[in-house]
Every structure is written in structure tokens, then in C-alpha cells.
Amino acid sequence: MTAVGATPLLPAVLPAAAARAAADGRPDFPLVEGGAAVEVYVDAADDPAVVRAAGDLQADVERVTGVRPVLRHTLPARAARLVLVGTLGSSPVIDRLVARGRLDVSRVKGRWEASVTQVVDRPAPGVDRALVIAGSDRRGTVYGVYDTSERIGVSPWYWWADVPVERLETLSVPSATFKRYEPSVRYRGIFINDEQNLTTWSHRTQEPDKNIGPETYKRVFELLLRLKANYLWPAMHPYSDFFNKYRENPELADRYGIVVGSSHPEALLRNGVHEWAPWAEEHRGADGGLPVYDYTVNPGVISDYWRARARENAAYESSWTIGMRGLHDSALETKNATTIPEKVAVMNDIIADQRRILAEEVGTKAEPQIFIPYKEVLELYNAGVRVPEDITLIWPDDNHGNMRQLPNDAERARPGGNGIYYHLSYWGRPKSYLWLDTTQPAKVWQELRRVYEHGVDRMWIFNVGDVKSIETGLSFSMDMAWDVGRWGADGVEGALAEWSGRQFGQRHGREIAAIRTEYYRLAAEKRPEFIDRGVFSPVHHGDEGGRRTAAYDRLLRRARAVGAKLPEAYRDAYYELVEYPVHGAYLMNLKYYWADRNALAVRQGRGAATNRFADLAEAAHAEEAAITKRYNTEVAGGKWDGIVNPYPSQIPKAPGRPTVTRVARRETSGLGVAAEGNETGASRPLSFSSYTRDRRFVDVFNTGFLTLDWAAEASHPWVRLSSRGGSLTEQTRVWVEVDWERVPEGTHDATVTVTGAGAEQDSVEQGSVEVPLRVVNDGARARGRARGFVEAHGYVSIDAVHTDRRVARGGARWRVVRGLGRRTGAVEAVPSTAAPFDGDPAVRAPELRYRVRFSSTGTFPVTVFRLPSLDERGHRRVAVALDDQPVTVLSGQAVATGNRGDAWARNVEDGVERLTATVTVAEPGEHVLRVFMVDPAIAVDQIVIDTGGLPMSYLAPPESYHPVFNPDPLSGEALEVPER
Structure with missing residues (x-):
């Protein structure tokens, strides 16, 4: 579909490759022209989710054009054009079109969540032409509606990421028939988890919500549907309000068409963190003691606790988690069962009890039922837990994006099928990553393709933390869940380009995708949330930490260059989705890089530079705090107050502020030299090869605080120095290279001699240091023959x-x-x-x-x-x-x-x-x-x-010379990290 009058900024393409369109050569279907909007009809007796979504289409047309269509529940007596929204079997006007062969529902009727969008002439008496949006079921219709919304320029992230809607005076859509076939995965959704920031934001901004209530969930439900998801595990932690505290929450979810389940420690929709203590208080034992959440001790009390929620939520489309873990995501408590076989028997009893409760309280509507072998429960499952065949097995990853176990042949044949629980965000061991979206989409693609190839297609649940910051990863995951075969092994960056183009315009899509790809690559080396002291070497491989930090600096410059080209209306969305993640990750790395340089300076006996590095580390930390404050208080007019915090109090071992050391001022100056590959001095020679044509550094520094004059001299004319002397108070980095056109073939030893003298002779430590070089020149012909x-x-x-x-x-x-x-x-x-x-x-x-x-x-x-x-x-x-x-x-x-x-x-x-x-x-x-x-x-x-010269470092060394793949190893390398 196209939006007439649209600028090229927002593309008019639909993201789902599972959808198929066929051109018919007819003119476009106008939605708004001449200041008037085509009315939207939906039968009032259709599902409430469909009626509500039709209202969103009404609002979306107004977002684009400023003109709000009339939403009708009765057919007009006369209309030149009409938008007809309805579900097969629930909309008589739609069913009549199907019965008369006027609406093509092949591969739609009888399918799961499928839809057809088709222009039909004379669909009803008095109506000349209609854009018909028909779904196979209620969510199919809803997705058809949101397909149309996205194609007229309303991003699924229009609210959650402030992606602007391009304003148009005239709006139309092509008349080509468009079909959305059923998804690759039946249930596709998210787990809001470790939601401290979302709770803070909800408390501050979403009145009358307190700590994530109905107003917040309305926004979540709408986002899920626009992303073509259908499933939710709600927030669960003590600092948020549990989902069923507000009885309108499950009713709202059902009215939106969202299936609500619960996570692995929350059996039968019960939130133990909030609900068990008051239940236990009301069900004290005969001795007045509080019952513990242990099925081997209190099976009756626990069974009644589960039954109460099953009865309460029986009317809603829900997912029922079977099995048991301890309260607050802890291990299963079994005081009276200590061995693995005993615990297996207990779990089997628990499952049988829960199944009986569901059969009695919910009946045949109690589906899907899921069993999640998470952490210690996986060990019990593998030891013999009997899970009924109609229950879906939900296989968890290791919390870091690696699937722990996949179903065997017998498990794939089960009628209940298989699903996954996958982390895009995580709190826990060994370290947490909740702040930024840092899991490579290619990693997600690899693992999701693998699980699908193993028959895991019933349910995919993604842990998205606070929702914000996971926008790109969540969109990619939901697109894969709908059409897992859409992208091949070389297509992930293309997927990022397409998604970025939909948010910021096709002409920027590829560059933004390249920026995001490099951002994810750097995170794959080490997530910014995992950074620590002493990870990256400041002395090996051309300053490993410096090279990485310089790569971040280049990336931020690229990101800002794209942002500067965008219209002002796009700046907030771009900051949220692109610039802040790049800048934040950069600063997290930068402050630790300077802290490592500070620690090295202490070991080297540097003077003023030691304090300079400490200042730079603390300045980077302050800048990180400043950009986070900007996100929370300035972006989108302060809409996201509290949503971003790299260090919420609940995160264990967040990187935080690195410690630094300062030295007392000394009224002296003195020469210090540290060559690459050496923490101090220059005992390890600088190595040069005619294949890699290297650049090596020598740090010349001052051991005091007064001015130092220094000079450097090479022993051979073919040794090049970036600087041959000067005055310094702190330090300078001299780059050493070889003129390969002048150096003879063979192996040569050379030196660079550095001398220093203070400006005031009574306060100087004069010195001279020789830096050895080992130069191997096999000649240009050997290089060419490799x-x-x-x-x-x-x-x-x-x-x-x-x-x-x-x-x-x-x-x-x-x-x-x-x-x-x-x-x-x-x-x-x-x-x-x-x-x-x-x-x-x-x-x-x-x-x-x-x-x-x-x-x-x-x-x-x-x-x-x-x-x-x-x-x-x-x-x-x-x-x-x-x-x-x-x-x-x-x-x-x-x-x-x-x-x-x-x-x-x-x-x-x-x-x-x-x-x-x-x-x-x-x-x-x-x-x-x-x-x-x-x-x-x-x-x-x-x-x-x-082969005998590899130094200890975190990363692998730069790739060796290869005439095809790496003919110029120095290309693109930054010399130094900017002192920001």
C-alpha cells in the first residue's frame, strides 16, 4: 500500500513476509481526500477486540491526516466508499461477501490469526466500493487492521518510542488484495520482568496507576497487537503491582485479545511474591502457625490457593502454568522430599492436582497449559517428571540467549507441542543485562531458527525486562515468530535496515542498520553491562582497550551524523532507539578504559597523567549520568521519567563508577617511557612485519608535574616517528612505523632512543630510554605471492x-x-x-x-x-x-x-x-x-x-595478513581515543 502525498521519509511497506499481496491494476482506494474521511464500519456484535481495534484505525487515520473517520456499527444507506472490518463467522456482511464469492478467503478461512484485505465493489446495498479487512478469527481481524495502520505510516512504536506519524492531506491505499497467512508460531509474546524501571516510570507518569496498573497494561496490550503478538506474562516482582491485583486487568486483556499467562514460578496465574503471604495469613494451621509454600508440607492449603485463581479467571482466554517452583523465582521447596526421585514424585503429584483443578474450574477452555523446566526443574524433568501429552513444554535458554535443551523425537510428537522461553534481558548470575538491547539479532536468528527446526512452534516467550530499550530486538523477534523463514543467514542486517527504514525513512535504513550491527558486534565482545576493570589490555595489540573505545567513538559520530539529517520531529525517537544506546554503551566502556589507564599510570609511576586519566574516567561517568537524565527528563517532554537507569537498586553487580587513584603533586619532572607490549619500560621489542605493515606506539610520559622536554631519535632512516620531540606536562603517544620501500629485505634490529630533560634543571630527573624494534621484511614479491x-x-x-x-x-x-x-x-x-x-x-x-x-x-x-x-x-x-x-x-x-x-x-x-x-x-x-x-x-x-609470540589479552589479536580478506590490516584503525 502507498500513502498518497507522503514524503519518502516513511516507507509504505508491510513488514511481514508471511503476508502476500497481488496487484489487480485497479486505482488506489482513498481513505481521506478533500478533507473528508471514509467511514469505518464494524458490527457491534463482533468480538470486543475487533470493535476496539477498529477504533484504533479510526484514531490512526486521524494521526496521519488530522481528519477522524466516523466509526459506524450500522451500514450506511448510501456511501461511495466504506471501510468494512469484521471477523468470519461474526460479521454477517462479511459472511455474505464470502458466500457470494466476492471475498477471497482461501488460506484464510479456518486458519489461525489469518486475514485478507481486499477492495470489493458494491459490497452492500448503497455502498459503491469498500476496503474489506476480514480475519479468520478475532486476532486475525485485529492484525489486519493494524497492517493497514502501519501501511499508512503509523509505526507500532508510535507511542512506546515516539516514532512520529507523517502528516498527509490526502491518504489512500492500493486496491491490491493482501493476505496475512497464519504465523509460524501460534503464541508469541513477552515477559515483563525485573521491571523496577518500568515500575518507577508507571508510578510517576501513568495516573491513576501506581506500580504498573491498567493504564500501563493498555499501552502494553496495544503494542503487542501492533507487533502481531498475542501473549503476555505480566510483571511479577515485589516493587510492582501484581496483575490480578486490579481485577480489570484480566478483563482488559481479554477485551484486547491478549492471552495472559504467568512465568515459571507462578503456577495457575498465582503471583506468589504478592499473594501467598496474605493467603497464608488467612489459612493458619490449628496451632496458629503460618503455612509454608511447600507442597510436601501443605498440599491442601496450596491446592485451594491455586483453585481460587482458576475459578476467578476461568472466563478469560488464559494460559495456565503447570508445575511448581519456590516463591519469588526460587528453587522448589520440598522439606519432606530430599532426593531427586522423591522430588520427581512430588512434582508428578503437583501436576495431577493442578490438572484436576483446571478440569473442575475451567473445563475445556483451560488451554494452553504449559510446563516450564527452568533451572532445577529441568533436572527433575530429565529425571522422570510425567508431563501429560497435551501440555506444551516450554524450553528455557540459559538466560544468556543459548538454548539449554531442545525436544527429542518423542517430545516433538506430543500433541501439546513445544515452546521456548528466551531472554533478551536478564537479572541474575553471573551478571545481569537489563539496561540496553545488546543481544545480537544474528544470535537471536541463529537460536530461533534452530528451535524451529526442532519442531518448537507452539509458543515463544521473550523476556524483555522493562520493555523500553528492547525495541529493536523485540520487533525482530516478533517478526521471526510470525515468519521464521523470512530472512536467511545473510539477511539479518537487511532486516535491521528494513525496520530502521520503517521508523526513520528508507534512505536512512541501511546506515542505521550498519550502526546497529556494529553496536551489537561491540556488545558481543563484551556487553556494556558486563564491563569491569582490567578486561581489555591497554598495552597489547595497539592498545586493545583503546582500539575498542575508538571504535565506539567512530560509531557515535556516525550515529550523530544520521541524526543531524533527520527532521526535528524524529529526534526523540532517534535518541531513544539509536543514539542513546550507542552513546551509553560508549561511555560505560570509556570510563573503564580511562580507569584502566589510570591504574596502569600508577604502576608506571606517572605524575600528572595519572590524575588526568582519573579525571577522564569520572567525566565519562558524569556524562553517562547526564545523557540518562536527558532521556528521563527532556526527551519527549519528560514522558519517560524513570524508565532508564543503568543502576537500579535491584541489579546485582552493575558496573557503576570505577575507582580511580590520584597522586599528590610533585614539583619535579622526569622521563618515563612505556612501549607497546610492555606495562613498564621497553623490554619486549616492537614487532614489525612487511605483511601486516604495523603501527606501534611508545608512550612518553612525565613522572612529575613540571614541564618536561623530550626528544626521540630512530637508529635507521626507514623508521618513521609520528613525533620527534617537544615539551609535555603529562604524556604523549608516539607512533612508530616502517618505510617498507626503503628497508632492506631480511630481519633487522633497530632502536628508538627517547631522551628527556626538565625545563628547570634543579628539579629534573634526566634520562634516556632505548626502545628495541624487530623488523621482518620478506619483500613485496613474497607478500604478493602469499x-x-x-x-x-x-x-x-x-x-x-x-x-x-x-x-x-x-x-x-x-x-x-x-x-x-x-x-x-x-x-x-x-x-x-x-x-x-x-x-x-x-x-x-x-x-x-x-x-x-x-x-x-x-x-x-x-x-x-x-x-x-x-x-x-x-x-x-x-x-x-x-x-x-x-x-x-x-x-x-x-x-x-x-x-x-x-x-x-x-x-x-x-x-x-x-x-x-x-x-x-x-x-x-x-x-x-x-x-x-x-x-x-x-x-x-x-x-x-x-607460534610463540602471542601476548595475554581478552580479544583475539587483529586478523593476520591475507591477500584477499585482509590485505591492509591498518585500514580503519584509529590512532588514539579522543579525550572527551
């Missing part, structure tokens, strides 16, 4: 997507997933349903091949950086070999324990798992490194071979 990755500096670093060849075998293969992992993409072993390759992988398993040119010989460690996927029923194995040498099989991490400090915790914090084997290089020259799939769904990000 066919693969070339060893330099004592290592080979490979981005896994840069293969020489990918070999498919045994019905399986490796594919590239763009935008996944720490670099430009990762390679994934597919299909995810393939059988493991036991035996010799070199004979039967799909393979990745990399050409590597070694100059060293020996036995060297090779580390495969794989993404930390899980499979608690199987293995996480990959294999490596060099040339035709024997294959080494590497096994991945153990199951997710939730314990801090174990392998799983380290891996999810880092976003990778490092698996190490050894390879033997008997002769220098070209070799082939081979990586084999052993288990499916393994994803490999990077590969590093340490």
Missing part, C-alpha cells in the same frame, strides 16, 4: 568466515551467518538437526579449510573461539587438524549451572568459549588448517595459532 594467512609477530589470527574452502559432507555443511559473533560473522554447522559425526571427522564430517603460511616450526596451540551454544543432552564438539595429521576433537563447555566463576559463566560473559588443541608444523611454508563439525549447530567465530 595465498593464505601469514604468520607474523608469533601468531596467526583468522576470522572463521574467511575460509579457503568449505567442504560439505554427510548431508551437513558449514554456512556463514553475517553479523554473528565478535567479527563480521561466524560459521555455523547445519542443519541443526543433523546427527553427530562420530568416528574420524576427516572422513565423514563437513570441513572448513584455511591456508596458512608459517615461518616457524614446532608444536603450537591452536584456539578455536566458538560461540557458547548449549545442548544438555549431547555434546558441543568440534575438531581440528593441520594438513593430513591426526584430528583432535575438542569438547565444549559443560551444562549451564548458574554458578559464578565456572566455565559456563566465563563463556556467557565473554560471548565465546575458547577450545585449544595443538598442531605440529614440521616445515615452514604453506599448510592447511582444517576445522571439522562433530556436533551440529556449532558456530566458530575466530581461530588463533600461537
Whole structure:
């Protein structure tokens, strides 16, 4: 559909690829022209959700044009045009059109949540032409209505992210028939969880709500429907009001068409955090004691507690959580059952009791029923809990986006089907991420494709925290839930471009998508909420922390450049959706970078620079507070007061303000030198290779506070220095390069000599420091002849997507997933349903091949950086070999324990798992490194071979020289981090 008179800023495209349109060549259907709007008809007897949504269409047309259509419940006696909204079987006028063959409902009638939008001539007596929006059921009709709203320029995020609506005087939609077929996943929704910020905001702004009440839920319900979702687990924590506290909440949800369920610790819609204590108070034992929430101790009291809610909510379309955990998301309490078999028996009794309650109080409407084997309940389920076949199994991830377990053949055959509970936001061990949307969409795509391939299509629930900040990830997840096959492995950035174009205009979509992709990549290296002291090295690989922080600085500049091109009306939405996340993540990293430089300066004995770095760290923290205050108090006129807070009191181990050290002023000056690769001094030579054509730094600093004059001199004319001297009070960074046109071939030792003298001779510590250089020049011809990755500096670093060849075998293969992992993409072993390759992988398993040119010989460690996927029923194995040498099989991490400090915790914090084997290089020259799939769904990000010079660092070193994939390793590198 198109909006006549629209500027190119807002595209008129529909997001769902599951929808199909067919052109018929007829003229567009006007909705508003000449200041008059076409009336909207909906039968008053249709479902209340449909009648309400028709009212939203009425409001949306007014948002676009300023003209409000009349909403009718009776057909007009005479109308040139009319919008007809109705549900098959609930709207007589719609049913008559179907019966007469005037409305095409093929692949719509009898389907789940499907719809057709079609222009029909003479649909009723006195009506010349109508735009008919008809659904197979009530939500199908609602989605058809919101499809039309989005296509005339009203974003699903018009309210929740302040995406403006382009004003038009004339509005029309094409007359082509449009169908939305049924979704890939039946129930698609969110869990509002760890909702402290949302609670604060609701309390401050959503009168008469207090701590998330009906006014807030009205906004949530509408957003869900506009995103084509249908399901909700409401907020549950002590600081928010529980859903059923307001009895209008479940009635509202039903009137909107939202299915309401409850999370894994909230059986049968009961919120134990709020509701158990008063119930227990009313049901004291004969001795006056309060009953505990333990089914082995108080089964009768607990059963009655569940029954009361089942009876209370029986009339509404609800989802019923079966099973039991402790109060407030804690482990199951079983005082009288201590062993696993005993606990399994208790869980079986609980399920039987709950099923009986639902049968008696709700009857056949008690569906869907779900069982969530979360944390310790998964162990009990695997040990023998009997879940009736018609209950949907909801498989949880590990809270960090890695599915723990997927259904086997028997579980896939169950009539109740399978679903997932997936985190886009999380509170808990080992660290929380609630502040920003930081899970790579490519990671979401990989895991959701995998679960769907395993038959998990009944229910997808996404933990979205406070809703705000997860806008992009939630939209992407809901689009996938509707049409899981819409995007391929190389299409995720295109999906981001399409979504960004819908919010800010197609001409900006690709650049915003590129910005978001880089933002997610940096978060994949380390989420900003996970940052800590001493993670990124300030001395290795050209200042690892500085390179990362400079990448953020470049990204923020790109984001601001796009924002400056947008009309003023779009600035609030752009700040919320693009600029604030980039800026906030940057500042979180920046303050820790400067704090690390401060700590290093203390160890190096620096003077004024030590305090300078402390000032920069604290300034970054203050700027972070300032932009958050702007979000809460200025953006959209202060609409979001309290919605953003990187450090709500309930978050454990939030990064916060890093500690810094200041030194007392010393009325002295003195020369200090620290070369790259050295915390102090210059004992480790600066390494240069004609393949990578490196740039290395030497920090020249003052050990005091008075002015220091310094000079630097190179031992050879082909050594270039960015600066050869001057005066300094704090420090300067000198960049050292080699003029490769002048240096002779071979290996050379050179030096850079730094001398210093104070301006006042009675207060100076004079000195001279020699910085050694090791320069290896194999010549331009050797560089040109190289066919693969070339060893330099004592290592080979490979981005896994840069293969020489990918070999498919045994019905399986490796594919590239763009935008996944720490670099430009990762390679994934597919299909995810393939059988493991036991035996010799070199004979039967799909393979990745990399050409590597070694100059060293020996036995060297090779580390495969794989993404930390899980499979608690199987293995996480990959294999490596060099040339035709024997294959080494590497096994991945153990199951997710939730314990801090174990392998799983380290891996999810880092976003990778490092698996190490050894390879033997008997002769220098070209070799082939081979990586084999052993288990499916393994994803490999990077590969590093340490030939004796690899320093300890968090990230893999920059990729080695490759004539095709990395011919200019220095391109795009920033020299220094701006002192903001």
C-alpha cells in the first residue's frame, strides 16, 4: 500500500513476509481526500477486540491526516466508499461477501490469526466500493487492521518510542488484495520482568496507576497487537503491582485479545511474591502457625490457593502454568522430599492436582497449559517428571540467549507441542543485562531458527525486562515468530535496515542498520553491562582497550551524523532507539578504559597523567549520568521519567563508577617511557612485519608535574616517528612505523632512543630510554605471492568466515551467518538437526579449510573461539587438524549451572568459549588448517595459532595478513581515543 502525498521519509511497506499481496491494476482506494474521511464500519456484535481495534484505525487515520473517520456499527444507506472490518463467522456482511464469492478467503478461512484485505465493489446495498479487512478469527481481524495502520505510516512504536506519524492531506491505499497467512508460531509474546524501571516510570507518569496498573497494561496490550503478538506474562516482582491485583486487568486483556499467562514460578496465574503471604495469613494451621509454600508440607492449603485463581479467571482466554517452583523465582521447596526421585514424585503429584483443578474450574477452555523446566526443574524433568501429552513444554535458554535443551523425537510428537522461553534481558548470575538491547539479532536468528527446526512452534516467550530499550530486538523477534523463514543467514542486517527504514525513512535504513550491527558486534565482545576493570589490555595489540573505545567513538559520530539529517520531529525517537544506546554503551566502556589507564599510570609511576586519566574516567561517568537524565527528563517532554537507569537498586553487580587513584603533586619532572607490549619500560621489542605493515606506539610520559622536554631519535632512516620531540606536562603517544620501500629485505634490529630533560634543571630527573624494534621484511614479491594467512609477530589470527574452502559432507555443511559473533560473522554447522559425526571427522564430517603460511616450526596451540551454544543432552564438539595429521576433537563447555566463576559463566560473559588443541608444523611454508563439525549447530567465530609470540589479552589479536580478506590490516584503525 502507498500513502498518497507522503514524503519518502516513511516507507509504505508491510513488514511481514508471511503476508502476500497481488496487484489487480485497479486505482488506489482513498481513505481521506478533500478533507473528508471514509467511514469505518464494524458490527457491534463482533468480538470486543475487533470493535476496539477498529477504533484504533479510526484514531490512526486521524494521526496521519488530522481528519477522524466516523466509526459506524450500522451500514450506511448510501456511501461511495466504506471501510468494512469484521471477523468470519461474526460479521454477517462479511459472511455474505464470502458466500457470494466476492471475498477471497482461501488460506484464510479456518486458519489461525489469518486475514485478507481486499477492495470489493458494491459490497452492500448503497455502498459503491469498500476496503474489506476480514480475519479468520478475532486476532486475525485485529492484525489486519493494524497492517493497514502501519501501511499508512503509523509505526507500532508510535507511542512506546515516539516514532512520529507523517502528516498527509490526502491518504489512500492500493486496491491490491493482501493476505496475512497464519504465523509460524501460534503464541508469541513477552515477559515483563525485573521491571523496577518500568515500575518507577508507571508510578510517576501513568495516573491513576501506581506500580504498573491498567493504564500501563493498555499501552502494553496495544503494542503487542501492533507487533502481531498475542501473549503476555505480566510483571511479577515485589516493587510492582501484581496483575490480578486490579481485577480489570484480566478483563482488559481479554477485551484486547491478549492471552495472559504467568512465568515459571507462578503456577495457575498465582503471583506468589504478592499473594501467598496474605493467603497464608488467612489459612493458619490449628496451632496458629503460618503455612509454608511447600507442597510436601501443605498440599491442601496450596491446592485451594491455586483453585481460587482458576475459578476467578476461568472466563478469560488464559494460559495456565503447570508445575511448581519456590516463591519469588526460587528453587522448589520440598522439606519432606530430599532426593531427586522423591522430588520427581512430588512434582508428578503437583501436576495431577493442578490438572484436576483446571478440569473442575475451567473445563475445556483451560488451554494452553504449559510446563516450564527452568533451572532445577529441568533436572527433575530429565529425571522422570510425567508431563501429560497435551501440555506444551516450554524450553528455557540459559538466560544468556543459548538454548539449554531442545525436544527429542518423542517430545516433538506430543500433541501439546513445544515452546521456548528466551531472554533478551536478564537479572541474575553471573551478571545481569537489563539496561540496553545488546543481544545480537544474528544470535537471536541463529537460536530461533534452530528451535524451529526442532519442531518448537507452539509458543515463544521473550523476556524483555522493562520493555523500553528492547525495541529493536523485540520487533525482530516478533517478526521471526510470525515468519521464521523470512530472512536467511545473510539477511539479518537487511532486516535491521528494513525496520530502521520503517521508523526513520528508507534512505536512512541501511546506515542505521550498519550502526546497529556494529553496536551489537561491540556488545558481543563484551556487553556494556558486563564491563569491569582490567578486561581489555591497554598495552597489547595497539592498545586493545583503546582500539575498542575508538571504535565506539567512530560509531557515535556516525550515529550523530544520521541524526543531524533527520527532521526535528524524529529526534526523540532517534535518541531513544539509536543514539542513546550507542552513546551509553560508549561511555560505560570509556570510563573503564580511562580507569584502566589510570591504574596502569600508577604502576608506571606517572605524575600528572595519572590524575588526568582519573579525571577522564569520572567525566565519562558524569556524562553517562547526564545523557540518562536527558532521556528521563527532556526527551519527549519528560514522558519517560524513570524508565532508564543503568543502576537500579535491584541489579546485582552493575558496573557503576570505577575507582580511580590520584597522586599528590610533585614539583619535579622526569622521563618515563612505556612501549607497546610492555606495562613498564621497553623490554619486549616492537614487532614489525612487511605483511601486516604495523603501527606501534611508545608512550612518553612525565613522572612529575613540571614541564618536561623530550626528544626521540630512530637508529635507521626507514623508521618513521609520528613525533620527534617537544615539551609535555603529562604524556604523549608516539607512533612508530616502517618505510617498507626503503628497508632492506631480511630481519633487522633497530632502536628508538627517547631522551628527556626538565625545563628547570634543579628539579629534573634526566634520562634516556632505548626502545628495541624487530623488523621482518620478506619483500613485496613474497607478500604478493602469499595465498593464505601469514604468520607474523608469533601468531596467526583468522576470522572463521574467511575460509579457503568449505567442504560439505554427510548431508551437513558449514554456512556463514553475517553479523554473528565478535567479527563480521561466524560459521555455523547445519542443519541443526543433523546427527553427530562420530568416528574420524576427516572422513565423514563437513570441513572448513584455511591456508596458512608459517615461518616457524614446532608444536603450537591452536584456539578455536566458538560461540557458547548449549545442548544438555549431547555434546558441543568440534575438531581440528593441520594438513593430513591426526584430528583432535575438542569438547565444549559443560551444562549451564548458574554458578559464578565456572566455565559456563566465563563463556556467557565473554560471548565465546575458547577450545585449544595443538598442531605440529614440521616445515615452514604453506599448510592447511582444517576445522571439522562433530556436533551440529556449532558456530566458530575466530581461530588463533600461537607460534610463540602471542601476548595475554581478552580479544583475539587483529586478523593476520591475507591477500584477499585482509590485505591492509591498518585500514580503519584509529590512532588514539579522543579525550572527551
